[in-house]
Amino acid sequence: MRGFGKAIVAVGLVVASVAPALASPNGVWELETRDTRIQLQLCGDGTKLCGTLVWLSDADYNKQYQRYLNTPVTTGMAQAGEGKWKGKLRLLGYDMSGSITQQSENQMTLSGCAFVVVCKTYQMYRHDK
Template identity: 35%
Template sequence: MQVFKVMGALALVAGLSAPALAVDTSVVGVWQPDNKESDYQATLCGDDQQRLCLQLVALRAGADKPKNRPYLGKNIVDGAKPKGDKSWQGQLNLFGQTADATFTLKGPDVLEMSGCAYLVVCKTIKLNRIK
């Protein structure tokens, strides 16, 4: 009987704490590539608040160059359209390069950007949530 009381208490505690353990799977936040040379603020934008906008908010180390500074504070993605669950497709304009890109939320703390410029130069970059 004592075992059932303990199991019941654990189930109750687990049930009460479940909302605190909920994971935010929104793309909204601040993201950073593995090299930590830049930060990007992601927001949902557009009339329906379903499009993805990504603004360059910080430059560091190798990325902090005079040629990159004009992009600071600017949207590098402006209104990428929803492509499915946690995925958007649009144009990426970064450091003078433009690419067709897909942005996919791979988990609560990983945003993947996959893009191709000139249909031949393709790259995937993983961004990590920092805020």
Template identity: 35%
Template structure:
């Protein structure tokens, strides 16, 4: 059993060592684009200055559906800090306020996750 614990710890330590480090003071503030290129978001710190808010500011022509246009220039993410470079809150998706999270993966990548019941969606944003 001790050997198994040692191997597990060593594997975990190696995984953390291999993961890219991101500074605790890295900032998600700025303009971000979905990797598919269909939408852009302005991310800012809001509320007491630790909360994260994202506003849909641009839609590619083929993404300008009636549903998507309802959210243009509206805040679609509101979240509170839950860990270093991670926020939890609500994500507006298809007319629903869904529980979700935003993680600053690195200086140029944000990952957004949202789940309702057992159905989950996630997408990445790249800094513009």
């Protein structure tokens, strides 16, 4: 049985070394709705995630949100695992608790809840590639 445990550990190490690490989250990410872009970057000690709202489409409904351009979306979400951050978000004037999870080099999921019961999830795609 001792040999079996060592074999499992060895296989795990091989898989971990072959599995690609996620690319940096640094860059501009566009919500799936294609009307909002957020600049994300690692900050603090290099494990936190910071972000700023950098672009809104010219759709009529976005006129009310223009005042939030170039304001922070998050100022330091804590890393909660490989490619995952949790913490406070402020999106278009709404304070939320949520998470940002990187699925791949070019895709992330942003999930947030305001007032504990109003929750929304968006897919985000790298815009700067």
